Amino acid sequence: MPSINRNPSLSLRDPSIANRGSALTEVSARLLTTVPAAMIMALVAQPSYASEAYGEPFTGSGFQKDDWQLVCDNTLTCRAAGYGSEEVSYQEGDTHNASLLVTLAAGSKTPEVQLQLSQWGDDEQEALVDKQLAKSGHRVELWLNDKSYGQLKLSKDRLGKLTAVQTQALIGQAQKDTRIRFQSGNHSWLVSDKGMAAILLKLDEAQGRVGTPMALVAKKSANRQTPKAAKPVPKIYAVSPYAKTSYPTYELAETGQSQPPKNQKYPPNSTAQQRKYWQANLNKWIGSTLSEEEQDSCYLLNSDEDYAQNYAGWSLTPLDAKHTMVTHQCWSGAYNFGAGVWVINHDRPEKPQLITTDSSDYGDGEIYASHKGRGLGDCWGTQHWVWTGKTFTKTSELTTGMCRGIQPGGAWDLPTYVSEVIAPKAKTK
DSSP states (O other): OOOOOSSOOOOOSOHHHHOSOOOOSSOOGGGGGSHHHHHHHHHTOOGGGTTSOBSOTTSTTOEEETTEEEEEOTTSOEEEEEEOOTTGGGOOSSEEEEEEEEEEOTTOSSOEEEEEEOOOSOHHHHHHHHHHHHHTTSEEEEEETTEEEEEEEBOTTSEEEOOHHHHHHHHHTTTSOOOEEEEETTEEEEEOOTTHHHHHHHHHHHTTOTTSTTOSSOTTOSSOOOOOOOOOOOEEEOOOOOOTTTSOOEEEOTTSOOOOOTTOOOSTTOOHHHHHHHHHHHHHHHHHHOOHHHHHTTTTSSOOSGGGGGGOOEEEEEOSSSEEEEEEEEEEOSSOEEEEEEEEETTOTTSOEEEEEEEOEEETTEEEEEEESSTTOSOEEEEEEEEOSSSEEEEEEEEOOOSSSSSTTOSOOEEEEOOEEEOOOOOOO
């Protein structure tokens, strides 16, 4: 599974999508009904509403309770992440935020627990932290309430792994009021225990551990489940599309012009009459394939608003002799945007296949969607697809955890879908 870039860039390799005018200054109200918006709203939910649990472990940002969340993927590996409180992330001084990640594959007995210290202070504060960690040999001490459970070693990126003894102690405290603290000199890093018991119980349920010796917190439950086995990682066989140098992307402007720019080629085997037919009918074909919810998530497609004219126009990219990818800007907000991507079969162009309305990048047969949970960029959601010969197949979907100021790009990779992508075989002469 590809990991997210911790300093992600949304600049597009395809200028036909990127150069659509300036982004809107506010997210349209209609955008709030879309899938990425729902995911983003879950990421930035404020503590005032967090006393109630919400969400599902296998979708979006997962199941959340207070300062903890659970996200499980299609192989039944589950990841439970806990964070310092929102208030701590804005404090100055020697008290900082941290995050813990409990990872457990279905059928496994022992979870792995990782620690990530925050990297979110101002330059002066971060310099003091670096100095202290260097002085301690990049080691911090785990305290649960007033008892020390020894030290753990950190990388220079402030990432570490708890020992088996420390892991057992942490899980053992899950159903108690526990102050979770990591200490180095005068500096403390806190992880909230609020929600930890509920999240680990939900993990037990998701993997069928309740009432069994394999449970993390529900060993004695009378509602005994049958433990679930891990599911295999899907294999996805990528296919190379046409090289861009052979068949570059071109645009069909909505002004009625049908001639391509000089030295650019249209889809193979297409005639001038066919190109005009596509140009005249794309809006109608695409519109007929969209559900009401999808129309809301692609409101720029047929909008009469003046600002929508900045995003008018189709971009077409030949994929092979029978298929062309068509894109159109769908929505735009203060710091996120999404393009619609469809695949057209040349034999039945009136039946376009929708891939996503959230694309933010395309290149070499791969579609990327990457969106911030908030302007600070400390939480993201991403999706990825590859060309497989007849369609684009999803290969990954993840978020990077709650928006708690742990580090730029987010604290963790919390996928709901993983796969193994088999690269196209190199052509032999």
